[in-house]
Every structure is written in C-alpha cells, then in structure tokens.
Amino acid sequence: MTHNNQKYVCALLVGGATLTCGLTAQADFFGDSKGELEARNFYFNRDFRQTGARDKAEEWAQGFLLRLQSGYTPGTVGFGLDALGMVGLKLDSGDGTSGTGLLPADLSSGGSQEDYAKLGLTAKMKVSKTELKVGSLFFKDPVINSNDTRLLPQTFRGGLLTSKDLNNFTFTGGHIDRIKANSSTDFTEMSANRIGGTSNDFNFGGGEYQVTPQLALSAHYGQLENVYQQYYGGLVHVLPLGVGQSLKSDLRYASSREDGNFRDLDNKALGSMFTYKVGAQAFGLGYQRMTGSDPFPYITGSDPYLVNFIQIGDFANAKERSWQARYDYDFAALGLPGLTFMTRYVSGDNVERAAGGEGKEWERNMDIGYVIQSGALKNLGVKWRNATVRSNFGNDLDENRLIVSYTLPLW
Template sequence: MTHNNQKYVCALLFGSATLTCTITAQADFMADSKGELEARNFYFNRDFRQQGARDKAEEWAQGVLLRLQSGYTPGTVGFGLDALGMVGVKLDSGDGTAGTGLLPADRSSGGSQDDYAKLGLTAKAKVSHTELKVGSLFFRDPVINSNDTRLLPQTFRGGLLTSQELDNFKFTGGHIDRIKANSSSDFTEMSANRIGGTSNSFNFGGGDYQVTPNLALSAHYGQLENVYQQYYGGLVHVLPIATGQSLKTDLRYASSREDGHFRDLDNQAFGSMFTYRFKAHAFGVGYQRMTGDDPFPYIAGSDPYLVNFIQIGDFANARERSWQLRYDYDFAAVGVPGLTFMSRYVSGDNVERTAGGEGKEWERNTDIGYVVQGGTLKNLGVKWRNATVRSNFGNDLDENRLIVSYTMPLW
C-alpha cells in the first residue's frame, strides 16, 4: 500500500475511533446511531467492437466501505457526525486492459494503481424536521445526482439542507464546491459533460410535493456557476387498476441555458416512462427527446436524471430522440424471494453527426440479481449486468459486470 493511502487509512481509523468515543459520551447520540461494513467485489469487462479500437478494458477489484452514522445530541438543536471510509484494491488488471473506472490510473505505468482509499466526514445539525449536512455528501436530486456504478461511490463536498416542516412537502437546497470521482482519492473542480467548462460552485434548490398518496410533483433548479443553469419539473402518478395491477406515469422536463459568458447553451429535455405492473411482472415504455442546439448538460462523473440514462448511454445528444422498452420480473412470485430479472432496449436517432448524416444508436441491458434473504449469509448479493451498444457515430461495445457484495450491520 502506498504512503499516501496509508495516511488515508490511518485517518479513517482515527475518525472512526473519534466518532465511537463521542457516541459513547452521549446516550441519545448513541441510540439512533448506525454502523455497517460492506464488502464489494467487482469484475468489469468491456469489449470494443468497432474497427480500429483497442481490444478491451478488463479489471477485477475488491472494495470495502465502512459507514458510520450517529444520532443527534439532545436539545433544540441536535448535532451529529457521519463517516464514510472506503478502500479499493486491485486484484487483476492485465497489460493494456486498464481504464474501466474501477481503479485510479497509474500514469507512470499506463495501467491502474494497486490500491486507493478515501475518507469522508460529514457534520450535521437538526432542528425539528430541518437538517443541515456539511462535508462529504452522497445524495440524489433531479439536478445533481451521485454516481454509484463502480467499485466505490462518487461523492460531493459541500452543504445540503433538507426540510420537511410542511406536511407532504420536502425542500432541498445546497451548495457544492468539489466532486470526488468513483476511482479517485482527491476532490476536483466540476465540469459539464459534453460541453466543457469548469467551476468550483454548484448551487441548487427545489421542492417535492406529495399531492395525494398516488401523485407527486417536483420543481428544482441547479446552477453550475459560469457554465450552465437548469430548471427541472417532474410528475409521478400511480394509478391503481385492480389487485396487483397499477400504471405508473413518470414525466420529466428540464430546460438548460448558459450561465455567465462561458458559451451559448440551449437544451430542452423531455422524458416520459409508463410502467404497467401486473403482480410480479412490470412492462415499461419510455420516450425521451432533446431539443435545442446542444446536448443535455450535467456534472461530469455524476448521473443525469434522465429516463433513458441506462448502463452505458444517456441518449442525450443534441436533438436526439429515443425510445425504451423494459421488462422486470420478481421471482418471489414463484417462491424465490431475492431473485430479480430486468431487460431493456433503448434506440436513439436524429443525432447530428460531425461527419454528416443522421446518427443512430441502440443499447440493450440485462440484469440478473439475487440477495440472500436469511440465515448466515443474509444480505449477500450477486448481480450480473450485461450490455450491448451499437452506434454509427460512437463506440460499439459488449460489456459484462459481475458484482458480489455483502453488507454486515455493526450494531
């Protein structure tokens, strides 16, 4: 293990010990605390199928995540502390097969580093139903969304305020100044996917209103300072049809334009997903459309909140249209709880190619997962994720991911 990573691990242990001592000092602080340890084994293989491309990217790595969450001290204003320690270790990465995003790049060898570690500490305060967190953050929001699709999750640094003082209404707002990528130990400035530009300030805010038990509305705003502004509106409605049957409607719209004088920007993104659920089956149909002269902007390294953002592609090129068909099945219906299956297909067209003509692409995903429901191995999960991508303007890919994870509560 490198000297820098030793320092990270020492910091993790020190932070964990400090948190444990603090918890012991406050009974109320301890009562609501949680601790869990997750082991995550990740194999990633991506074959490049287009002419002239590299052969493949293939790596295997082991990750360990320690999550500690305190309760709150007593009083009108309660205080707490959370910690997230993460370590990633390379198990296999042959010559020329690095670049999967599981491990940091090793510039001296052109491959991947043997190991890396990172520590996130988050101070928090709570008054009534309003909570403020400051430090390392992992959260999901329509205009800024953390990514957890590799060995270790991507995190932000900043402040996050959530408030639920009003019935059926949740306010979320905050400020982010740095991002730490999945395969990095360091915080860096943020940039916008596809359109470039860097910034050390992302401001966001918005609300989610549960109008009825079956209808939710949301409105959010995000600003990557001096790069782009984004306005988002969404609707989710679940229509009960009969016992074991329902129709879910998920509508999303975002309008993005430039902020400051970085460059002109014009994008409107509309997305819709309709899911009919019949007992253990779910059938989904989705449509996504980009209008304007530019692709959909979002913070590079994070997840865009788009209905057709799937395993590899986001189908968010300028003026792109895309359709999705999806099927899910829960094997609990046939006596195998914990076993699930998903398959989907997305096809996009109307993309303006640099070389001229219409750009087209498609992607097919299949997920099979199983989580042990009881006994000694309870919470042991195995998931296989397969994807195929074909495009006349981008990469042709065949990809497989095998993820074995085990989460153990510490108390």
C-alpha cells in the same frame, strides 16, 4: 491520508470527546448510531467492437465500505457526525486492459494502481424535521446525482439542507464545491459533460409536493456557476387498476441555458416513462427528446436524471430522440424471493453528426440479481449486468459486469 482528512479525523475525535461530558448526550449520540461494513467484489469487462479501437478494458477488484452514522445530541438543535471509509484493492488488471473506472490510473506504468483509500466525514445538525449536512455527501437529486456504478461511490463536498417540516412537502437545497470521482482519492473541480467549462460552485434547490398518495409534483433548479443553469419539473402518478395492477406515469422536463459569460447553450429535455405492473411483472415504455442546439448538460461523472439514461448511454445528444421498452420480473411469485430479472432496449436517432448525416444508436441491457434472504449468508447479493451498444457515431461495445456484495451490520 491527506492533510485535510487528518484535520477532519481530529475534529471527529474532539467532537466525540466533548459529547462524553453528558450521559444523556452519550445515549442519543451513541445509542442511536448505526454502523455497517459492505464488501463489494466487482468484475468489469468491456469489449470494443469497432475497427481501429482498443481490444478491451477488463479489471477485477475488491472494495470495502465502512459506513458509520451517529445519532443526535439532545436539545432543540441536535448535532451529529457521519463517516464513510472506503478501500479498493486490485485483484487483476492485465497489460492494456485498465480504464474501467474501478481503479485509479497509474501514470508511471500506464495501468492501474494496486490499491487506494478515501475517507469522507460529514457534520450534521437537526432542528425538528430539518437537517443540514456539511462535508462529504452522497445523495440523489434531479439536478445533481451521485454515481454508484463502480467499485466505490462518487461523492461531493459541500452542504445539503433537507426539510420536511411542511406536511407532504420535502425541500432540498445546497452548495457543492468539489467532486470526488468513483476511482479517485482527490476532490476536483466540476465540469459539464459534453459542454465543457469548469467551476468550483454548484448551487441547487427545489422541492417535492405529495399532492395525494398517488401523485407527486417536483420542481428543481441547478446552477454550475459560469457554465450552465438548469430548470427541472417532474410528475409521478401511480394509478391503481385493481388487485395487483397499477400504471405508473413518470414525466420529466428540463430546460438548460448558459450561465455567466459561458458560450451560448440551449437544451430542452422531455422524458416520459409509463410502467404497467401486473403481479410479478412490469412492462415499461419510455420516450425521450432533446431539442435545442446542444446536448443535455450535467456534471461530468454524475448520473443525469433522464428516463433513457441506462447502463452505458444517456441518449442525450443534441436533438436526439429515443424510445425505450423495458420488462421486469420478480421471481418471488414462483417461490424464489430475492431473484429478479430486468431487460430493456433503447433506440436513438436524429443525432447531429459532426461528420454529417443522421446519427443513430441503440443499447440493450439485461440484469439478473439474487439476494439471499435468510441464514448465515443473509444479505449476500450477486448481480450480472450485460449490455450491448451499437452506434454509427460512437463506440460499439459489449459489456459484462459481475458484482458480488455483502453488507454486515456492525451494531
């Protein structure tokens, strides 16, 4: 445990001891608390299919996530503390097959470490429907998205303000100064994917307005200081079409440029996804287009908020245009609740290749998942994720992920 984490634990214990001074405070702080333990078993296999590439990346690991959330102390201003403890254990990783993102690299052996652990602590304060969190953060926002696609989630360090005091309006804003990658135990500075540049400061803010129960509008701003600025606007509309039928329209637009003295940067990203749902089935069609001289910038290791960001690719190269076709099915309609299926195909072209000519790529995904709905193994989930990627300017990949997870409520 690092020196900083030791200080955080001491602060947590002192804060808890202080709160025991009042019986009512105990009832709110402890009585409204929640705790759960998630066990996550993850097998990852990625085959590299092009000539001259490494053979494969393949690892198997076991993760444990302990989530503790307190309630709030009484009064106009309530205070609370949250904790997230994470442990990852290597089950199998052969010679030359590391690098899956499940485990930290072992620089001495060239493979992966046997185990790793990390602790995230978050202080929180609430006034009415406005909440401030400071410390270790995991959240989703159109301009900055935490990644949870490996054994343990990625987290940020900073402050996050969320307010719902105005009817039908949600405001979010904050400041991030460090990022902790999925397989890392250390906070590091941030960089921009494909763009370069590093910074210790990411500022963001924006809001969502629920115009009607069917229509939501959003606007957000993000700044990776001295690297890039990004403006985002979005619209989500659900049109009822009769019993068991609807059409969802998801429209997104982002404009990005340089910040400070960073090199010239120009990207505009347009995305649209239309999903027709009928009964247990959903049919989706998407289109994404990059314009400008640069790729879409986002914090390295995080998830970009793009309609064609899928299992492996983001289809966000300079001037790239891409199309998506997607199909979902919920087997609850056949008497098998908890069993779901998804498949999608994205094709991209018009990419400017460094070697000249037009770059093209495509990716196909398939997810099959099942979560036990009742009995002694309720909440036990199994998911198989399969992907195929082919490209004339990047890696050709075949990938499989098998994830078994179980969440146990502690109280």
